[in-house]
Amino acid sequence: MATALPSAPAVAEITARPGWEIHASQKDFATLLADLKAAVKDQGLGVVTEAGPTGAAAARGITIPGNRVVxxxxNDYAVEILSLSTAAMIEAPIRFYVTENDDGTATLSYKTPTYVFTPYLPEAGEKLAAVAARLDTAFAAIATSALRP
Incomplete structure (x- = not known):
């Protein structure tokens, strides 16, 4: 009896949810991912982690759409946040999410830094809110740059 390979999951578009920025693009997955990394560097931030199931699934013989968390x-943000709330640092790094769509285009999504750090505001106050707002500006600039045709 033949064993069937697991079927690839259906592509589910990222839908609106509180605290998220979701940007459709006309770029393919690889191009949007490369442009995201370049935009991060241009904003003086760094890519400190990357993870995605696509390559590991392919190694197992399963094809799934491109999917990468970046x-x-x-460090300057890390030091500043640590001076305000040790607990808040569990949220670093803040992540962008690049997903491949059925039509071959890709979507760029992320939770805003303000949304990510909101649970720590009672402890860390307005200084943390100000850091998060600066990060919001940087993340918006990264997204704008990465999405530019």
Whole structure:
């Protein structure tokens, strides 16, 4: 009796949810991912983590759409946040999410830094809110640059 390979999961578009920025693009997955990494560097931040199931699934003989989580941060933000809330640092790096769509285009999504750090505001106050707002600006600039045709 033949054993069937697991079927690839259906592509589910990222839908609107609180605290998320979701940007459709006309770029393919590889191009958007490369442009994201370049935009991160241009904003003075660094890619500190990357993870995605696509390559590991392919090694197992399963084809799934492109899917990559890219963690972004910088040490100056880390030091500043640590001075305000040790617990808040569990949220670093803050992540961008690049997903491949059925039509071959890709989507760029992320939770805003303000949304990510909101649970720590009662402990860390307005100084953390200000850091998060600066990160919001940087993340928006990264997204704008990465999405530019």
């Amino acid at each position: 963690g972004v941060f910088a």
